[in-house]
Amino acid sequence: MSEDRVTLNAVGSATELDLVPGTIGDTGIDINRLRSATGKVTLDFGFANTAGCKSKITYVNGEEGILRYRGYPIEQLAEHSTFLEVAYLLFHGDLPTGDELARFQSEITHHTLLNEEMKKFFDAFPKSAHPMAILSSATSALATFYPALQNPVDPYAVEQSALRLIAKMPTVAAMAYKKSIGLPYVYPRNDLNYSTNFLNMMFSLPVEDTEVDPVIARALDVLLILHADHEQNCSTSTVRLVGSSRANLFASVSAGISALWGPLHGGANQQVLEMLAQIHEDGHDYKKAIARAKDKDDPFRLWGFGHRVYKSFDPRATILRNFTHDVLDRLGADDPLLEIAVQLEDVAMSDDYFIERDLYPNVDFYSGITFRALGFPVRMFTVLFAIGRLPGWIAQWKEMVEDPDTRIGRPRQIYQGEVLRDYLPVTDR
Numbered sequence: 059m060s061e062d063r064v065t066l067n068a069v070g071s072a073t074e075l076d077l078v079p080g081t082i083g084d085t086g087i088d089i090n091r092l093r094s095a096t097g098k099v100t101l102d103f104g105f106a107n108t109a110g111c112k113s114k115i116t117y118v119n120g121e122e123g124i125l126r127y128r129g130y131p132i133e134q135l136a137e138h139s140t141f142l143e144v145a146y147l148l149f150h151g152d153l154p155t156g157d158e159l160a161r162f163q164s165e166i167t168h169h170t171l172l173n174e175e176m177k178k179f180f181d182a183f184p185k186s187a188h189p190m191a192i193l194s195s196a197t198s199a200l201a202t203f204y205p206a207l208q209n210p211v212d213p214y215a216v217e218q219s220a221l222r223l224i225a226k227m228p229t230v231a232a233m234a235y236k237k238s239i240g241l242p243y244v245y246p247r248n249d250l251n252y253s254t255n256f257l258n259m260m261f262s263l264p265v266e267d268t269e270v271d272p273v274i275a276r277a278l279d280v281l282l283i284l285h286a287d288h289e290q291n292c293s294t295s296t297v298r299l300v301g302s303s304r305a306n307l308f309a310s311v312s313a314g315i316s317a318l319w320g321p322l323h324g325g326a327n328q329q330v331l332e333m334l335a336q337i338h339e340d341g342h343d344y345k346k347a348i349a350r351a352k353d354k355d356d357p358f359r360l361w362g363f364g365h366r367v368y369k370s371f372d373p374r375a376t377i378l379r380n381f382t383h384d385v386l387d388r389l390g391a392d393d394p395l396l397e398i399a400v401q402l403e404d405v406a407m408s409d410d411y412f413i414e415r416d417l418y419p420n421v422d423f424y425s426g427i428t429f430r431a432l433g434f435p436v437r438m439f440t441v442l443f444a445i446g447r448l449p450g451w452i453a454q455w456k457e458m459v460e461d462p463d464t465r466i467g468r469p470r471q472i473y474q475g476e477v478l479r480d481y482l483p484v485t486d487r
């Protein structure tokens with residue numbers, strides 16, 4: 059093996075393959091010529107060993123528990139930045155100047171309204187509709203109001219689509235929530251910042267003046283920062299794959315929302331709260347949950363535990379574990395589920411089953427308790443994850459579209475079905 063190539067010896071043939079180094083982290087073996095050179099393909103369930111792209115957006119080191127957006131450590135961004143500043147950073151690649159940030163915030167603020175026609179869209183859903191179903195449908199539907207912004211290779215159209223999605227997602231989310239509880243929609247306000255505006259649309263009523271607690275608004279902003287991007291996770295890979303067919307940004311993000319909804323991915327934050335509530339109801343019998351999680355015949359998992367990449371602590375979970383205590387203290391609230399979560403973590407972290415499999419708490423383990431402390435109902439938790447992840451999806455989609463190496467995503471397969479059969483008339487079967 060030379061510095062920049064490896065030799066693959068496959069059934070009598072030696073093939074030289076280029077190495078593709080990162081500025082930090084994994085080095086790739088370029089297998090673009092593999093099938094033509096060896097007649098073989100690779101097989102990699104869940105793409106656990108396969109890079110689908112080169113990226114400059116987010117770096118995750120699972121062994122050391124590192125997460126950086128455009129090189130900035132998540133710990134520093136959570137402490138010093140705001141969600142819209144992080145959204146700007148992910149999209150443009152650098153932190154904005156004061157003027158750039160002010161302009162970006164103003165553009166977002168002035169795009170928060172939905173076309174009034176969209177109200178009929180919400181009327182079509184039953185009150186019981188899960189807000190993630192509404193969010194993914196509404197996101198795709200939004201494209202119909204911006205026919206001039208559909209061209210994925212027009213930088214102006216992409217930037218304008220990004221602004222509208224980031225601006226309108228909280229409005230859609232709040233309307234979905236109000237619809238589910240039969241209360242009137244609350245319009246966005248231009249005098250409120252992003253997170254305060256969202257909380258006002260979610261929880262205020264037209265019949266009284268209410269002030270959003272700045273502690274809650276800041277806590278929500280930090281939560282959104284922590285969810286903003288995470289390199290090539292399931293929903294981001296979905297956004298990239300759908301976008302690789304030149305589908306527009308709205309359609310690609312709509313697909314990402316659907317992927318995030320799954321309980322193994324973003325839907326885990328709702329599962330965690332339901333699991334903790336069940337343990338609470340069972341008289342704090344968290345040992346039963348641990349036993350079920352270890353039982354191969356039981357589909358139950360210890361929700362909020364384990365990660366494809368983090369084989370040590372998820373830095374977001376570390377931040378959230380302390381942050382949740384602070385938020386509850388500052389709100390003068392306490393939540394028995396937090397105590398159960400801490401106990402569950404302690405027991406799991408001393409259990410060989412979890413230790414041997416490198417299963418640690420992930421971002422979803424504590425986020426739900428914080429969302430609940432801020433007043434959000436459980437069914438809105440994954441919607442909050444989607445609002446947070448939106449700038450990451452957009453930045454990753456834009457990077458994919460702009461990458462000259464991008465091709466339409468079309469994996470191969472290993473066929474193991476019937477080789478060849480002749481059709482038999484039904485009378486002969």
Ligand code: SDX
Nearest residue numbers: 288291322323324326351359360361362363364365366415
């Ligand atoms: C997110 O990729 C990302 O970056 C995602 C994310 C992001 O920001 O975008 O970080 C957000 O999705 C976090 C993950 C939220 N999901 C959950 O909390 C659901 C519970 N966790 C798992 O289902 C699981 O850990 C995954 C899905 C997160 C990871 O799945 P993998 O990498 O495919 O691992 P696996 O399912 O093959 O598990 C390996 C072993 C298995 O046991 P063995 O067959 O080796 O005996 O660990 C076991 C699993 O059964 N295992 C668990 C477990 N997670 C894994 N056992 C019990 N409880 C769990 N939570």
